Amino acid sequence: METVDGRLRFMGRQVDGYGHLSDRDATLLARCDGSRPLDGFPAADRETIGLWRRHGLLLMAPPFTPGHADTEPPVVVSPHPDDAALALGGTVAGQGARFLDVFSVETWTKDPYYAERPALTRRLLLDEEGVAARVLRARVELLGFVDAADRDLRRDRFFADPAWSDGFAREEPELFDALTARLATLLDGVGQVYAPLGVGGHVDHLACREAVLELARAGGLGAARVAFYEDQPYSLFSSAEETAKKLGARLAEEGLGDLRPELLPVDDTAALTKCEALGAYRIQVRKGIIQRIRRHGVRLAEGSPFPAAERIWLMRS
Known part of the structure; x- marks a missing residue:
């Protein structure tokens, strides 16, 4: 993603509905780093995250579970x-x-x-x-x-x-x-x-x-x-x-x-x-x-x- 003059761009194009990226949204984006579960965000933030995911800006990942130490991955x-x-x-x-x-x-x-x-x-x-x-x-x-x-x-x-x-x-x-x-x-x-x-x-x-x-x-x-x-x-x-x-x-x-x-x-x-x-x-x-x-x-x-x-x-x- 890019921010150009406060506007959110993805794949070189402006994201629909984001004429300007607020400070709140910029902070929220930075927090979406995979370190916390979705239910750890407030409801309003989850709604915004869901919108970003529909735009393709974010991906979901399954919870981390340690692998078996005795199993060598392919x-x-x-x-x-x-x-x-x-x-x-x-x-x-x-x-x-x-x-x-x-x-x-x-x-x-x-x-x-x-x-x-x-x-x-x-x-x-x-x-x-x-x-x-x-x-x-x-x-x-x-x-x-x-x-x-x-x-x-x-x-x-x-x-x-x-x-x-x-x-x-x-x-x-x-x-x-x-x-x-x-x-x-x-x-x-x-x-x-x-x-x-x-x-x-x-x-x-x-x-x-x-x-x-x-x-x-x-x-x-x-x-x-x-x-x-x-x-x-x-x-x-x-x-x-x-x-x-x-x-x-x-x-x-x-x-x-x-x-x-x-x-x-x-x-x-x-x-x-x-x-x-x-x-x-x-x-x-x-x-x-x-x-x-x-x-x-x-x-x-x-x-x-x-x-x-x-x-x-x-x-x-």
Whole structure:
């Protein structure tokens, strides 16, 4: 949010109904820092907070509950800030996670206001990730690689075809080797690892997938510890099943085994928490996409006792 001459602006536009932000409102906004429950505010303040939430200025988060000390949270290799939450937010809401945001230096957006302000966009995209992770109770580590849209080689062609190929990696060998080496250190000794399946063929997603596969080939990461998640929102427009089938055939030829799908159940509370967390992503993700992701999760769970699900693929020999 911005305040310009006392006027409240969000996403570069003035917020309806706020010609001027009063001192009281400014103080109340500062108090909405996640440190106190909603029922700890007076009724009048709760009404104002509810209005701000409807405008999208605030997000709700579930009460903090300490995790089990003897349970190691999974590690999600996230090509960019937002990919882990978009694909596995419901699962993470139920058990926590550690996000490794790989290509975390990015400025891409379709919003003209932010397209003209790349430095601001770079900072705010990370701020969005921090807010979403706080709602999901995930930890974020930024690896600092540059997004494909900001790399000279990839600026105008950051989707590869076919998505199950590894040929793209040879076009940026130094980058791929550096990424693989970095992940080797960060994933050493961890438990469950989730990596992108690569649906849609975004080269940053494919680079993360292939780096994890390289570690599995070299024995530095046991195949039983690895699962590939369904990239969102790309699977809304491309076939995750086809990508998994073709990639699985390639892996079987390499001796790694093919892929089998598995659904991760998402209960009502986790589904609500995921939707709330995804509300943090405004610069790149539209509200309509979030709703389509939610409906996709509901469709995946049809016939099961759960209201929603998220899909992964496991390697099997």
